[in-house]
Amino acid sequence: MKTLIHPTAVVHPKAELHPTVQVGAYAVIGAHVKVGPETIIGAHVVLEGPCEIGARNQIFAGAAIGMEPQDLKFVGEPTWVKIGDDNVIREYVTINRATGEGEATIIGNNNLLMAYVHVAHNCIIEDHVIIPNSVALAGHVHIESRARLGGVLGVHQFVHIGRHSMVGGMSRIDRDVPPYMLVEGNPVRVRTLNLVGLKRSGMAANNLQTLKKAFRILYRSGLTFKEALEQLEQLGDTEELQHLRRFILLSQMPGRRGLIPGKGKTSSASDES
Numbered sequence: 001m002k003t004l005i006h007p008t009a010v011v012h013p014k015a016e017l018h019p020t021v022q023v024g025a026y027a028v029i030g031a032h033v034k035v036g037p038e039t040i041i042g043a044h045v046v047l048e049g050p051c052e053i054g055a056r057n058q059i060f061a062g063a064a065i066g067m068e069p070q071d072l073k074f075v076g077e078p079t080w081v082k083i084g085d086d087n088v089i090r091e092y093v094t095i096n097r098a099t100g101e102g103e104a105t106i107i108g109n110n111n112l113l114m115a116y117v118h119v120a121h122n123c124i125i126e127d128h129v130i131i132p133n134s135v136a137l138a139g140h141v142h143i144e145s146r147a148r149l150g151g152v153l154g155v156h157q158f159v160h161i162g163r164h165s166m167v168g169g170m171s172r173i174d175r176d177v178p179p180y181m182l183v184e185g186n187p188v189r190v191r192t193l194n195l196v197g198l199k200r201s202g203m204a205a206n207n208l209q210t211l212k213k214a215f216r217i218l219y220r221s222g223l224t225f226k227e228a229l230e231q232l233e234q235l236g237d238t239e240e241l242q243h244l245r246r247f248i249l250l251s252q253m254p255g256r257r258g259l260i261p262g263k264g265k266t267s268s269a270s271d272e273s
Contacts, residue, residue, distance in 0.1 A: 006043075015049075024061070033066065036085070050078060050097070054085040054109075062092040069096045069121030071139060080104035084127075087111045095119040099139070108145070120157075132169070144179065148197060159257050162247050164201060166194040175260045176251040178218075179244050180211055189263040190219055207238055214244060219262035 005011060005023040014031040017023070021035045024043035032049025035041070039053055042061040047053070051066035059065070066081045068074060079098040086109055089095075093113050098105045099121045107119070108127040117131050120139040125131070129143050132151035137143075143161045150169025161167065161177040168184025168191075177183050182194045193215045198208055217223065217231045232245055251259050 015047075018055075030066075042091075048097075051081045051083075053083045054087075056085055057083060057087045057089065059089045060091045060093075060115075063089050063094070065089070065093075065095045067094070067096055069099050069139070071099045071121050074099045074121070077101040079121075081107075083107040084109040087113070089113050090117075091115040093117045093119070096121045098122045114151075126163075146197070146201065147177075148194075150184075156257065158255065160247070160251065163243065164194060164197055166197055173260075175257045176247070177260055178251075179247050180240065181215070183260050185263075188260055190260055191263060203240075207240055210235055210238055211240055211244075214241060218248075 004021060006025040008025045009023045009027040011017065011023065011029045012031040015029045016034040018035060018037040020037045022040045023029065024041060024045065026043055027041050027045045030048045033047045033051045035053045036055040038055055039057040039059070041059050044062050045059050046064045048066040078101060081095055081097050082104045084107060087107060090113060092115055095105060095107065096119065103122055105119060105121055106124045108125060110127055111125055111129045113131050114133045116134045118136045119125065120137055122140045123137050124142045126143060126145040128146045131149050134152045135149055137155045138157035140158045141155050144163035146163055147161050147165045149167045150171065152169055153167065153171045153173060156174040159173055159176055162179030164180050165177045166182040167173060167177060171184055171188045172186055173188060178190065180194055180198060181190045182192050183190050193211060198211070213235055214232055217228050221228065223231060229245065229248065232241060235241055248259065250256060
């Protein structure tokens with residue numbers, strides 16, 4: 001029977017690998033690492049623990065997952081990296097463990113992290129997210145499902161990126177990206193609704209029309225922040241609107257970064273009064 005672990009790989013005896021896991025040449029897998037069925041670990045990959053990786057993931061050459069966080073507050077406390085199923089993690093991606101006892105850096109399911117992506121401590125990436133080459137996520141960044149990022153950009157610590165949003169390449173993301181919006185530029189601004197992404201997602205036409213109205217209220221009406229939220233409540237009670245309102249309100253809470261503004265003086269979403 002052909003072995004699935006290359007003879008040059010170094011696998012700690014305490015590591016838990018499902019029998020169907022494939023391990024490439026010169027990979028190093030430490031203790032307290034658990035890997036689920038049919039996951040493929042490429043050449044020169046380094047996995048440290050505590051780290052849990054689910055099923056059918058593809059981890060390409062040179063990736064380093066589960067290393068200690070690059071955070072001066074970290075003092076060796078037990079923390080985790082937890083990765084779900086069906087993710088593609090390309091060459092030289094780095095995913096650090098969390099800071100804070102019992103905390104975890106979390107990657108969900110069906111995500112694509114392209115080459116040289118860095119995921120810092122305590123980040124959360126939900127499902128079906130695409131992060132292109134050379135994107136750096138600082139600590140505590142939260143990316144909701146089906147967001148799409150452009151390449152070669154940086155995301156400030158504690159930033160939240162909303163679901164179904166699109167972020168243009170080479171942007172500096174220092175505040176929260178509202179759900180369903182397209183943001184781009186330096187300085188970065190909300191440019192329009194992410195129409196292409198929303199149509200591709202199969203969103204119903206009436207829900208898409210409602211989001212178009214919400215965009216005009218937030219970024220084209222000249223209303224104050226409070227007035228814009230009141231107008232949003234009058235549009236209806238769809239799941240998308242509920243999520244948009246909740247995201248906007250939470251972005252103004254202590255410890256959050258606030259919202260990326262619109263491109264003109266008529267934007268309401270950047271008015272925190």
